[in-house]
Amino acid sequence: xxxxxxxxxxxxxxxxxxxxxxxxxxxxxxxxxxxxxxxxxxxxxxxxxxxxxxxxxxxxxxxxxxxxxxxxxxxxxxxxxxxxxxxxxxxxxxxxxxxxxxxxxxxxxxxxxxxxxxxxxxxxxxxxxxxxxxxxxxxxxxxxxxxxxxxxxxxxxxxxxxxxxxxxxxxxxxxxxxxxxxxxxxxxxxxxxxxxxxxxxxxxxxxxxxxxxxxxxxxxxxxxxxxxxxxxxxxxxxxxxxxxxxxxxxxxxxxxxxxxxxxxxxxxxxxxxxxxxxxxxxxxxxxxxxx
Numbered sequence: 001x002x003x004x005x006x007x008x009x010x011x012x013x014x015x016x017x018x019x020x021x022x023x024x025x026x027x028x029x030x031x032x033x034x035x036x037x038x039x040x041x042x043x044x045x046x047x048x049x050x051x052x053x054x055x056x057x058x059x060x061x062x063x064x065x066x067x068x069x070x071x072x073x074x075x076x077x078x079x080x081x082x083x084x085x086x087x088x089x090x091x092x093x094x095x096x097x098x099x100x101x102x103x104x105x106x107x108x109x110x111x112x113x114x115x116x117x118x119x120x121x122x123x124x125x126x127x128x129x130x131x132x133x134x135x136x137x138x139x140x141x142x143x144x145x146x147x148x149x150x151x152x153x154x155x156x157x158x159x160x161x162x163x164x165x166x167x168x169x170x171x172x173x174x175x176x177x178x179x180x181x182x183x184x185x186x187x188x189x190x191x192x193x194x195x196x197x198x199x200x201x202x203x204x205x206x207x208x209x210x211x212x213x214x215x216x217x218x219x220x221x222x223x224x225x226x227x228x229x230x231x232x233x234x235x236x237x238x239x240x241x242x243x244x245x246x247x248x249x250x251x252x253x254x255x256x257x258x259x260x261x262x263x264x265x266x267x268x269x270x271x272x273x274x275x276x277x278x279x280x281x282x283x284x285x286x287x288x289x290x291x
Contacts, residue, residue: 005080012072027069039077043255046070046088047266064093090170090258092265105231106241109249112137114227115238125207127191129220130183132204132212135161136235139174140242140261143217143235149203151192156184169262244272 006014008028012021032038035049053066070088077083115133135141135149145163153162159181165171176184197209204212217235225233243261246252247269252260258269 008076011076024069024072028073041087043087106244109245127187131187134180136238138177140239143214147214150201151203172262247272248274
């Protein structure tokens with residue numbers, strides 16, 4: 001005989017305290033009453049609902065409680081097979097506001113590709129530098145993420161790189177592009193062993209065989225600034241450009257770009273949308289800048 005699935009109320013009582021369960025249940029019931037199609041809602045529908053909430057209630061903690069309850073509703077649907085996906089698991093509310101991104105000052109994909117063409121007078125460093133730059137322009141990694149990347153995090157069999165999480169960014173597994181596969185293979189099997197002095201588990205090494213640090217990554221990009229004398233080129237603006245291009249050149253959905261970039265809040269990703277992008281994207285963070 002099949003085990004009977006618990007109803008929503010009993011599910012909530014099984015995972016949180018009684019008082020919290022009742023509060024969640026009240027909020028969820030109100031959500032379902034005002035959103036009769038909520039069982040089939042997608043990410044954009046939850047964002048629209050939270051936009052309405054924000055216009056009625058400016059208190060951030062109140063909005064956090066509302067979103068927490070809604071998440072528990074979809075947790076329930078997924079756990080017991082009513083849905084295969086969770087439409088708002090990664091939707092969070094950020095308390096502090098974000099500064100506007102000047103997307104017109106960033107670099108398009110063709111411009112970023114020029115960074116791979118630089119030669120280096122030191123043996124082995126051309127390959128090492130191209131590996132590092134490729135992580136900047138294809139995966140959009142932050143410089144501290146590159147510094148923390150370990151050799152075991154790069155999986156050539158599956159063509160992926162595992163990026164550890166931090167206080168500011170989420171962990172994620174990113175696909176390598178085809179042109180990185182041979183480059184990384186040569187670096188791992190020839191260049192890195194030639195650079196290595198002693199032992200280290202870090203993926204990117206300096207010319208002295210030590211793990212690279214953030215300042216060294218910035219110093220490596222410094223000579224490339226001559227390619228764009230009228231703009232600010234550094235690892236941060238490269239990452240910002242990649243995120244902007246994912247959204248505006250490649251038209252990757254906002255929620256997917258949030259995952260690729262490791263952003264904790266969709267509002268952070270939304271800042272990179274150009275003014276002429278799809279109108280519906282402008283809804284997020286319009287009245288609810290803390291989403």
